[in-house]
Amino acid sequence: MNALLLLPIPILFLILGLIRQTARWLPALAAGLMIVQLGIACWVGVIGVCAPITTSADFGLDGVGAAFLIITTLVATAALFHAALLLPAERRETPEISDRQLCQFYALAGVFLLAMYGVLLAQNLGYLWVAMEATTIVSAPLVFYHRSRHALEAAWKYLLLCSVGIAFALFGTVLLVAAQYPTGAASLRWHDLLAVAPHCDPRLLRLAFIFCLLGYGTKAGLFPLHNWLPDAHSEAPAPASAMLSGALLNCALVAIWRLAQVMIAAGDGALVRQMLVPAGAITVLAAGVMLVRQHDLKRMWAYSSVEHVGLLTLAIGIGATPLLLLHALNHSLVKVALFLLAGSMLHLYGTKSLQKLSGLLRTVPAWGVLLVAGTFAIAGSPPFGTFLSEWLLLRDTFGAGEYLAAGLVITGLTITFVALATHVSRILFGQAATITKPAPTAAWSVAPAVLLTLALLTGLALSPPVMHLLATIGGVVR
């Protein structure tokens, strides 16, 4: 019952977004409503953490779902709060953007949020697939909000590659049903699967896992299936980029996590580890290398998301569910702040090219400070939460005896740090650009500042009791 309380506000966005006349006040209303929604999600989430909520046989909220529910709603709240400043300002300056377009953004954002809730609440891997494909279909139009050629191309690539990827996950899901033939069952309910997994046909089950990993791995942006990700995340309007990076990637990882648990229940945890640990480590290294040659601010953050997906996959691979939750939270907080800042800078400077952005510390000092903090945080420096979660993850990787993977990750993280520091210092210092637009108000700094403060707090607050709590959340299902 409780979980149904999450639905009204996104549905309201859909309804209001379909009415063009709401364009004038919808952004502000949506920002306000999202704060209410965040309150509801936290309440439902905390209940879900304490005791799993069962809405129906196929939907419910367990500890991991609840944790990601709160993260997702937090990301959407920050994104839509910032959108209330960014989108109307853009709309005033670019006459090509119509009222209808602006309203559509909110309608799609509402459905997108619902689809992500569907992924997180699904206790049935079939519904999970349906919801995951729905997120692709709904977010592709968000990517081409600006209707530019690049945005269209990115949206097409995103829609096609992710749909094909997800089709493989569907094949994997079908194989999951087929693998149950020795037991006579044909259920996709996650708990049923955990129970029957030891009696399934092991060969088909392995195939199922590999296909699902291929599919959801495409959606998560694992190397070498990440091709679409930098395009889509950099061409989408900043609030949508923030939701794609901070919330949708997590959803794909939750899917991989659920399948990994099925394999572990089947006694095939070795396969999970053999697949996910190298995949994660190589993704971190590859993303680090690709970060070196970047010319575009938003693409840079997109590649950085690929890197963090690698870290999170590694966390699933070594079975460190508490670290999956912790690092996902940290990454989402920081990355959303950075994408929102990048959106503001794109609006102010009219470009996101790293060659043309300079002197931010002089032009808008507040944003400069936030960008410094965010960059340090995303590169995993103390005292931010990311430092601790990356540190603990490395410790556990060494502890699990995956020395090669740990070595690759350390190399990747080092390259990333240097690359990000070089690119960002060029933006911060140098000649201040001449800006014709009026100076931005302090409100533009609110969402990134709040998110980065939270990222700082997760670093400072991490203590044995918190880790114990995370371990309980991750272990509720067992």
Added chain:
Amino acid sequence: MHISEVDLFAAGAAFLAVLMCGVAGMPSLLRMLALQTALLGVITAILGLSWNAPHYLWLAGVVLAVKAIAIPAYLAHAAHRMQIRRDEGIMLNGMVALLAGCGILIASYFLSPFIAVAPMGHVGAAGMALALLVIGMLVMMTRRLALSQVLGFLVLENGIFLYGLTQTHGMPLVIEMGVVFDVLVGVLVAGVVIFRLNRSFEHIDVTQLRGLRH
């Protein structure tokens, strides 16, 4: 190997997919897709009757109405409005693609015992499903136009649907319906994107879309 009528219809669908490899005309491609999907609808109905599961007749109806009629008709409408008549392939010309399709079909036939779930009794259909899946990917990779890629995706999806239908005791019906719905909405959204691509680039040749390679 015992050949049931399910295997026979599945083979028909796979054969149509092979033919699609060699065809360049958009209207005939779409007709073949429609016919292929209709065969899958028939298989759904046969299995529904043999399992004595009347709700599978509903699924058969939905597959016929949505995937075999509505989607090809929508794509045909899109092709007509953008005045697309042919899609000559890239990399492989029609004849070579046709041969590749035949090769895939033969390979899938011999692979079928390995991927089939033996107790379900439709070993042949499993191979045909694999053939549809691989040929769908082949079509996506060897065609120039965005519209043909959607077509290839639909063939691929048909393969997955066929496998799920013949190698399990029936996927949960609500999920099958959800998949059909996702495919329908996905094709509609893809159609919108293709229309916009056509409007701003004045073509939908995906090999010419290279603006984002940095």
